[in-house]
Amino acid sequence: MNTTKFTFKTLVLTLCLACFFSCGDDKKKETTEQPVKTEKKEEVSQPKTIEITLNSDDNMKFDLSTINVYEGQTVTLKLVHTGEMSKDVMGHNFVLLTQGTSVSEFGNSVVELKDNDYIPEDTSNIIAHTKLIGGGESDTITFEAPAKGIYDFLCSFPGHYAIMKGKFIVRENK
Ligand SMILES: [Cu+2]
Known part of the structure; x- marks a missing residue:
């Protein structure tokens, strides 16, 4: 049992670490894409x-x-x-x-x-x-x-x- 628990914990820890490092890149991308979202606010049609x-x-x-x-x-x-x-x-x-x-x-x-x-x-x-x-x-x-x-x-x-x-x-x- 102990061996199984240890392996499971290691697996979870490894997955978490992998996620932490790979998610880092995604967050950076979101930050640089934000200015695109603000442009949409200007799409208000002008008075006739x-x-x-x-x-x-x-x-x-x-x-x-x-x-x-x-x-x-x-x-x-x-x-x-x-x-x-x-x-x-x-x-x-x-x-x-x-x-x-x-x-x-x-x-x-x-x-x-x-x-x-x-x-x-x-x-x-x-x-x-x-x-x-x-x-x-x-x-x-x-x-x-x-x-x-x-x-x-x-x-x-x-x-x-x-x-x-x-x-x-x-x-x-x-
Ligand atoms: Cu004149």
Whole structure:
């Protein structure tokens, strides 16, 4: 009997030791995999609509240099002119260009188009735009966010795009 008990104890002890050493590795793996679990928390779908206010002023400036939205969102953008100058001398608009359209080339191509508020007849390079406004005025537009990517926006009043421009960033909606 004693011999049997001793053998059994030895067997249990050996198994425990074997388990202790092999389990050590598994615990390390679990620790390094933890950051993957936290990523799942960010998979919250974004709201379907987003409202953006873009201010412009008598100093020829927008108050935003980047606008962030998510793919699939309906964007309501309100352009406000907080200054007092008329649209003939300090007019502002918001023009969102398609990818691959150069801000400077577009800006230069519309300088003669005062009668059409500096918007070309062919709008194939424009995703969305407001009307041209002067001090104290505002204009609100609603459009669907384009596919994920980085787009340029500008004010197309002659000469303004040098300062009045920015990036419209569309992120993937997970
Ligand atoms: Cu402007």
